[in-house]
Amino acid sequence: MDRFTMEKVRKTFTNGETKEDILKGINLSLMEGEVTALVGASGSGKSTLLTIAAGLQSATEGTIQFDGQNIATMKSDQIRKIRASKFGFVFQFAHLVPFLTVKEQLLLMLDIADSKQKKVDKKKEVDRILKLVGMEHRKDSYPTSLSGGEKQRVAIARAIIHKPKVLFADEPTASLDSKRSREVMALLRDITKTYHIATLLVTHDEEMLIFTDRVIKMLDGKILAESN
Amino acid sequence: MKMAWKEMQKNKAKFIILGSIIFLVSLLTFIISGLANGLSHDNAGLIKDLPDGHFYMTEDAEEMYNLSTINNGTQEDILMNQENSVALSIQMGFVNDQFDKQRSVAFVTSTDSDLFEQVSSGEIILDRSLEDEGIKVGDTLTHNQSNGTFLVKGFVNQKKYSHTPVAYISTEDYQDIYQTSDMQLIFIPGTENVQQFTGLQAFTNQEFLKTIPSYSAEQMSLNMIVWFLIVISGMLFAIFFYMMNVQKIGLYGILKAIGVKTSTLFQMMWTQMVVITSIALTVSIAGSQIFNSLAPNGMPFSLTIETTLQLSCVFLIIGFVGATLSGFQIKKVEALQAIQQGEM
Structure with missing residues (x-):
C-alpha cells in the first residue's frame, strides 16, 4: 500500500536573474515495509528530493501526499508536528545530543513526539529498542564515548522509538567503514520490515543496495530508472 | 527543562x-x-527622614537655600494657615567640646514642630555620631561666634546634613549666632497639590535634595x-x-x-x-x-x-x-x- 506519494514535484532555485531547476517533475511512491534507495551522481537532486519529502524544505510545485494530506501546502508548524510524530530521520552523521546519555536521547525523542505513554512504559520501550539495535549495554553512555557505528545505531534507535510511518535516511553509512556500514544497513532493512515503515534512503555506496527493495536512479533532477 | x-x-x-x-x-x-x-x-539623613511634602525658599535665592531669607510676615502667614507647616534654618558651623576640640556640625533650628527636635535656649541635641566621638549627655559645648554655651541634652540617630552631624539648637541661639531672625525654609508636609506663595519657590523633598551641594x-x-x-x-x-x-x-x-x-x-x-x-x-x-x-x-x-x-x-x-x-x-x-x- 502506498504510504507516501510525490507527484510532479519541482524545485527551482533562483539566484538573481538565474533560475536553476534542481527537481524537474518528480513522481515517487514509498511503500510500507520497503526500503527505497535514491542513487545518482552528486548534483542529481537526490538529497534535495529527500529533504523536500521530509518537509525540511518546500517544493516549488507539486503535491506530497501523506496520510491523506498534502504536506506541500501545510504551514511550518503543521509539518514540524508531522516530522516529530510520523517521520524518523537518520543522517550522515549521528548528530546525537552531546549532553544526553543514550537512554536520554531516546526519551527525548518520545517527548518531542508527544508520546502519551507513561514514564515506566517509555523506559521499557527505550530498553526494547536499544536491545533491538544492540546498544542496551551502552544505555548510560554519553555520545563522546561511543564509536561511529554505535552512534549511528543510537541515531537509528532515536529515529524509530516513536514508531514513525516514514523513515528518511540521508547517507547513513557515509561516515562508517564497510563492516559497520553493512551492519547499519541490515539494521535499517530489518526495522523497516518489522515495523512496516516506508524508508527512503539516499546513498552513494552501491554495495549497500543489496539491503534495499527498490532503487531509483536520478540524473539532472529527473528519475532516470527504477528497479526492484 | x-x-x-x-x-x-x-x-x-x-x-x-x-x-x-x-x-x-x-x-x-x-x-x-x-x-x-x-x-x-550621610549627606541628607535630616531631609530623607522627613515625610513627603514641599520645601519653600525665596525665589531670589536661586535654589541655594543658604541664600534664602523668608521674612517674618510671610512666615507667620504660612505657618498660621498651613497645617503642620514648619519654618527652619540650616547652617554649617562648629562647636568646641570640653577639651576645646572643634567639631563640625550643621546647626538646625525650627519653629515648634514634631518633625524637628525642640530644645530650649542654651541646650543642644546632637547626632549620635558625636556620642561615638566622646561627647556625653550633660557635657557643655562652646561656640566661638557667640559667647554662650550649649548643654548636651541628648542624641538622635542618623541625622546628618552634607556629611556633617546635625546639632539642633533653639531659634534664640540661632539668632544669636547668625544675627538674623529670618528663617531660610518652610516645610509643609503632605503630598497634595503644591501651594503657591508669592516670592517663594516650591521643591519636593527629592528636588530639595538636589539643591544640596555635592548630593x-x-x-x-x-x-x-x-x-x-x-x-x-x-x-x-x-x-x-x-x-x-x-x-x-x-x-x-x-x-x-x-x-x-x-x-x-x-x-x-x-x-x-x-x-x-x-x-x-x-x-x-x-x-x-x-x-x-x-x-x-x-x-x-x-x-x-x-x-x-x-x-x-x-x-x-x-x-x-x-x-x-x-x-x-x-x-x-x-x-x-x-x-x-x-x-x-
Whole structure:
C-alpha cells in the first residue's frame, strides 16, 4: 500500500536573474515495509528530493501526499508536528545530543513526539529498542564515548522509538567503514520490515543496495530508472 | 527543562564560570548600591527622614537655600494657615567640646514642630555620631561666634546634613549666632497639590535634595556605576549565550529537524539563564547582607533587603533580555543547513 506519494514535484532555485531547476517533475511512491534507495551522481537532486519529502524544505510545485494530506501546502508548524510524530530521520552523521546519555536521547525523542505513554512504559520501550539495535549495554553512555557505528545505531534507535510511518535516511553509512556500514544497513532493512515503515534512503555506496527493495536512479533532477 | 538541566550538569565548568561572573558583578552592584544609599543618608539623613511634602525658599535665592531669607510676615502667614507647616534654618558651623576640640556640625533650628527636635535656649541635641566621638549627655559645648554655651541634652540617630552631624539648637541661639531672625525654609508636609506663595519657590523633598551641594553629583556617579554594572551583566549574558548558541547551531538544527519547537529551545536557554542568575544572586544577596552587618561603623553603608530584591529583579530582567537577544540565532537556524554540516 502506498504510504507516501510525490507527484510532479519541482524545485527551482533562483539566484538573481538565474533560475536553476534542481527537481524537474518528480513522481515517487514509498511503500510500507520497503526500503527505497535514491542513487545518482552528486548534483542529481537526490538529497534535495529527500529533504523536500521530509518537509525540511518546500517544493516549488507539486503535491506530497501523506496520510491523506498534502504536506506541500501545510504551514511550518503543521509539518514540524508531522516530522516529530510520523517521520524518523537518520543522517550522515549521528548528530546525537552531546549532553544526553543514550537512554536520554531516546526519551527525548518520545517527548518531542508527544508520546502519551507513561514514564515506566517509555523506559521499557527505550530498553526494547536499544536491545533491538544492540546498544542496551551502552544505555548510560554519553555520545563522546561511543564509536561511529554505535552512534549511528543510537541515531537509528532515536529515529524509530516513536514508531514513525516514514523513515528518511540521508547517507547513513557515509561516515562508517564497510563492516559497520553493512551492519547499519541490515539494521535499517530489518526495522523497516518489522515495523512496516516506508524508508527512503539516499546513498552513494552501491554495495549497500543489496539491503534495499527498490532503487531509483536520478540524473539532472529527473528519475532516470527504477528497479526492484 | 530537563534538557537545560542535563546540559548544565554535563558542562558544569562553563556554567559555573558564568555564574561566578554574575555573582561578582551583582555583589559589586549591591555593595555600590549600599554605599550610594549610605552616602545619601550621610549627606541628607535630616531631609530623607522627613515625610513627603514641599520645601519653600525665596525665589531670589536661586535654589541655594543658604541664600534664602523668608521674612517674618510671610512666615507667620504660612505657618498660621498651613497645617503642620514648619519654618527652619540650616547652617554649617562648629562647636568646641570640653577639651576645646572643634567639631563640625550643621546647626538646625525650627519653629515648634514634631518633625524637628525642640530644645530650649542654651541646650543642644546632637547626632549620635558625636556620642561615638566622646561627647556625653550633660557635657557643655562652646561656640566661638557667640559667647554662650550649649548643654548636651541628648542624641538622635542618623541625622546628618552634607556629611556633617546635625546639632539642633533653639531659634534664640540661632539668632544669636547668625544675627538674623529670618528663617531660610518652610516645610509643609503632605503630598497634595503644591501651594503657591508669592516670592517663594516650591521643591519636593527629592528636588530639595538636589539643591544640596555635592548630593546630586555623588549620587549620580554611584548610580551610574550601578546601572553600568547591570548593563554589563546583561551584555555578559548576551555574549555568553551567543557563544554557546554559535557552538550549538548544528545541534539546534538537528533538533528542529526531528521536530523540536523553536520555543522549546528558547525555554531551554531561559531556564539556564534563570537558574544561573538565581543561584548567583542568592549567594550575592547573602554576601552583601553579611557585608552590611560587618561593615565598620564609620563606613556609610546601608543596604536594605528591599533594594537588594529590586536590583535582583532588574538583573533577572536584563539577563532575560540579554539571553533573548542572543537567542535570535536559534530562530534563524535552518534544519537543512545543520544536516549538511559535519558532526557537532
